[in-house]
Amino acid sequence: MSKTLDASGVGGSETPNLDFDGTTPYEDYVQADVLTHLQHLRSDDPGEMVFLVTTQVMELWFTVIVHEWETAAKALREDRIQVAMDALKRSLRELEALNASWRPLAQLTPGQFNAYRAALGEGSGFQSAMYRRMEFLLGEKSASMLVPHRGAPRVHAELEKALHEPSLYDEVLRLLARRGLPVPEAVLNRDLSQRYEPSPEVEAVWTGLYAAPDDNETVDLHRLGEVLTDVAELVWRWRNDHLVATRRAMGAKTGTGGSAGVTWLEKRATKNVFPELWTARSYV
Numbered sequence: 001m002s003k004t005l006d007a008s009g010v011g012g013s014e015t016p017n018l019d020f021d022g023t024t025p026y027e028d029y030v031q032a033d034v035l036t037h038l039q040h041l042r043s044d045d046p047g048e049m050v051f052l053v054t055t056q057v058m059e060l061w062f063t064v065i066v067h068e069w070e071t072a073a074k075a076l077r078e079d080r081i082q083v084a085m086d087a088l089k090r091s092l093r094e095l096e097a098l099n100a101s102w103r104p105l106a107q108l109t110p111g112q113f114n115a116y117r118a119a120l121g122e123g124s125g126f127q128s129a130m131y132r133r134m135e136f137l138l139g140e141k142s143a144s145m146l147v148p149h150r151g152a153p154r155v156h157a158e159l160e161k162a163l164h165e166p167s168l169y170d171e172v173l174r175l176l177a178r179r180g181l182p183v184p185e186a187v188l189n190r191d192l193s194q195r196y197e198p199s200p201e202v203e204a205v206w207t208g209l210y211a212a213p214d215d216n217e218t219v220d221l222h223r224l225g226e227v228l229t230d231v232a233e234l235v236w237r238w239r240n241d242h243l244v245a246t247r248r249a250m251g252a253k254t255g256t257g258g259s260a261g262v263t264w265l266e267k268r269a270t271k272n273v274f275p276e277l278w279t280a281r282s283y284v
């Protein structure tokens with residue numbers, strides 16, 4: 001049973017309900033109490049809180065973006081291009097919000113980061129399973145990325161499933177083939193658990209689509225190409241913002257995850273997402 005009270009405690013129909021039998025309906029839906037008690041700090045440094053929460057916030061954005069890209073991949077499989085476009089466009093705004101969440105960490109000094117770095121132990125974003133699912137959906141597959149998750153059966157099973165499923169880009173290329181464009185069989189039947197390797201024939205397909213952006217037959221595919229390019233650019237920006245924040249916070253030290261640190265991240269950041277969408281531009 002719930003009552004309605006105004007600010008003076010007198011009943012009124014235009015003020016929020018204050019009285020609930022159990023937890024509030026807001027709590028039942030949002031689980032804010034769970035979410036706001038997941039900040040188990042490991043040091044006394046007051047700067048650790050924003051580091052942990054920024055990381056958690058990014059994990060939530062990864063989760064939303066994976067949801068959008070899985071929605072888009074499924075819709076493409078079913079030739080529902082508008083549904084895929086809607087999901088991809090939502091993901092652009094979400095990627096912008098994800099990237100904006102670097103702000104509180106973008107100017108960390110080595111001294112500030114050192115104040116809680118040791119408390120992280122061997123913990124590293126490299127071990128983020130949801131980030132890995134994003135990379136898998138983009139075509140950056142690698143079975144070795146499952147190894148760190150052997151001790152977490154659910155996470156491992158989800159990642160293994162994602163490893164063997166077509167990526168978002170695989171679904172795009174299959175759609176292009178169904179629409180009569182000459183995507184090679186070797187690309188369509190590739191081993192899905194391997195990293196996507198660029199193909200000159202796929203580059204030629206995109207070149208053709210970009211050369212005739214207003215062609216009635218393929219205008220939707222050209223638009224799809226542009227949204228995917230926007231996705232690729234925003235992912236690249238996330239990687240670069242991460243790289244610069246890391247360079248500011250720890251210079252050339254090795255990472256908590258055991259990599260060479262900045263030089264390793266530099267190599268990761270140069271990988272082109274949806275490679276032929278970039279290289280085709282030279283030939284249009």
Ligand code: HEM
Nearest residue numbers: 055058124125126131245246249255256257258259261268
């Ligand atoms: C300024 C603070 C940060 C520093 C200094 C930093 C440093 C590093 C380093 C050195 C690596 C390479 C792996 C290793 O040896 O650890 C790495 C990887 C990674 N970090 Fe961070 N990181 C920071 C913040 C974050 C945040 C907030 C996230 C959000 C989840 C994050 C997510 C990742 C991911 C996903 C990778 C793996 C990238 C890939 O596989 O290409 N990092 N980080």
